[in-house]
Amino acid sequence: GNSVTQMEGPVTLSEEAFLTINCTYTATGYPSLFWYVQYPGEGLQLLLKATKADDKGSNKGFEATYRKETTSFHLEKGSVQVSDSAVYFCALRGNNNDMRFGAGTRLTVKP
């Protein structure tokens, strides 16, 4: 079945550092890929998405590229801020409409 494997956390960075959170997937067919963010005490919010191979999703300085050859969708940001501290979830939506989420990676950014 479909699954998502996400880089284990927690991740602690200093402000303005470069961020990478790795995500790989296993799926049949052509899934859509997503990154969701969960700020403390809040629900999940869509951060970015990509629906086909080689698409790049971007939002708020975050980027991720759908790599079919490596079945990956790594999240990157060039310069993190304290306000980026949250839990990040990689997810895929398969042909049967169910969403599969990774376990989440907690990011803490220190001033």
Add this chain to the structure above:
Amino acid sequence: ETGVTQSPTHLIKTRGQQVTLRCSSQSGHNTVSWYQQALGQGPQFIFQYYREEENGRGNFPPRFSGLQFPNYSSELNVNALELDDSALYLCASMDRGQETQYFGPGTRLLVL
């Protein structure tokens, strides 16, 4: 535009009891999905409803059931509660023709 809302926000039940959780979809969204998020884990897909019919189900036993109403709001029912059912239950709605799901804030259920 009203977002996805869920009720109640918190709930405490005892083992063996039954619970009903409610979700109001974002305006214009005809598809609702339910997820269980255990502490420190990612959400696990329970099922999805489209036009009042179940349209996909994850690996959850039959004691997890749901309904979708003509106004696209939805309920999640869990019978014979077990301690492991303690989790945050998330509802997400979307327009079936789109890719993006919008999540509610969740209902935190504690089973004692």
